[in-house]
Amino acid sequence: MKRDVKNSNMQTSIDGALARDTNKKLLKGSSLTGWLFASPWVIGLLLFYAFPLFSSIYFSFTTYSILQPGEFVGLQNYRQLFSDELFWKSIYNTIYFAVFFVPLSIIIGVALAMMLNMKVKGMAIYRTIFFLPTLVPHVALAVLWMWLLNPGFGLVNGALDMVGITGPNWLGSEFWSKPSLILMSLWAIGQPVIIYLAGLGDIPNELYEAAEVDGANWLQKTFKVTLPLLTPVIFFNLVMGSIGAFQQFTLPYTMTQGQGTPANTLTFYVMYLYDNAFKFFNMGYASAMAWILFILIMALTAVIFMTSKRWVHYQGK
């Protein structure tokens, strides 16, 4: 547009701006339409998240159980928890699991996704194979692995035997029970792998071509192109994976039939919470546990978010 025309008639330009504004409004829709579209989730958020979240704070200060209304006891549940040995044990078990499982699942998950992203024949079959364990119901998974890890006739010790190693008593051993669980959980990492795969698909091909022109080898391409550009997805999976690790329940619960055997080495935080709430009906006590878990996860997530500025790279920034 010529400057003199633009300046010569102020009114037209204001009209134009107004027209553009209404045009934009017409195109983007009104606030009401937006809220209307989002309304199911707004209701869901209030009903299934906000309401229970806040009422569980209240419950955590009471001796509520389904059987009796309970009374307000202030911080008693929390004080009692801090002197509850099994509470600390379950925290230890849960952190132990998370500390090993989360990094391993990221390293293995990314490596698997990179392998599954190659252009090789029969990739659809490979991808299905890696996703298989995710589709097996956890109850079956637990029983299956109890068998595989059985010291007497299991496949794993059988294989170790062939190379001359006497395998441990895996799930029966206080030392090996958690590593066994980590192994079992790593087997079912199909969902994060799918998300890494999607992330790899989002990396533009031109970057690799440019790197190749510059003579970069495979290792350089992986560490200078793939991994930095995958960091947003790694970040996402790190957050979701840590949260998931703190919520470990179904596998150890079904495997030990809720007992956390041997010697409570498989009593995870949420298992103990579940027992308190639905076995002993100490809903107040369990709510206090739930809130401690929530605060722990929030703190952890905050730490991850704070470090993320240093290692997460967004494309086009």
Place this chain on the structure above:
Amino acid sequence: MQPHIKKKIQLSLAQICLILASAFFIIPFLWMVSTSLKPITQVFTYPPEWIPNPFQWSNYVDATEYIPFFTYLKNTTVITVLSTLGVILSCPLVAYSFAKLEWKGRNVMFVITIAVMMIPMQVTMIPLFLLFNKIGWVGTPLPLIVPAFFGVPFSIFLMRQFFMGLPDTLRDAAKIDGASEFRIYWQIMLPLAKPAVLAVGLFQFMNVWTDFIGPLLYLTEESQYTLSLGLQQFQSQKGTEWGLMMAVSTMMTLPIIVLFFFMQKTFMQGITFSGIK
């Protein structure tokens, strides 16, 4: 070395890694299938035998009689199908408003949605249970179905990412032609987002199909049990019915495997993370 030969060697090395890793993932699964066809006497032989001898196909029939298999199958199907339907109806709609509409409070709502993903379900589990108990829904499948119709944060997030990647031009053109916002969504944008809808639906389907803790909490009567809960019944004081349990596990897993195998291409297209913040 010639570059194309080098490339070939690299590829075949990678393929060997791929095959080895596949073994780790498929062997336990194959063992499950193999055990499902074994007579009880063969389950505990050592060294392990891979091929059932004889093939005990009757395990599959026996398994469906040991537990009320078809009742559980029906229950599982009803819960899974309805809750998947709920997610497919609600999540794209909400995600669309986050991605393509402008409204006051949108960004705040989106941040809250992301934050909600970080709330462990155990924190809300007890009050929700009490709520459902109060309105008489405990002992019915409703608590496992109804919430899905109000949206699942992870699915809303995935759908929003996908809608963000769709161009505005089609929508603008329809808008100028006077189409209503809902019609644009329903007739133009939703069909374009089919891969994402499929991905979100499949995720929900898989999670609910094998869900354990939800049915454990809310289903009190055996006639309402799902297959996941039914599997537990093969474990009793007398021991575990290995063959039968593995038969049911195989029957539970196979349909989803087939679904995944044929849909994976569309499924993968539906998951996009470009532009996450």
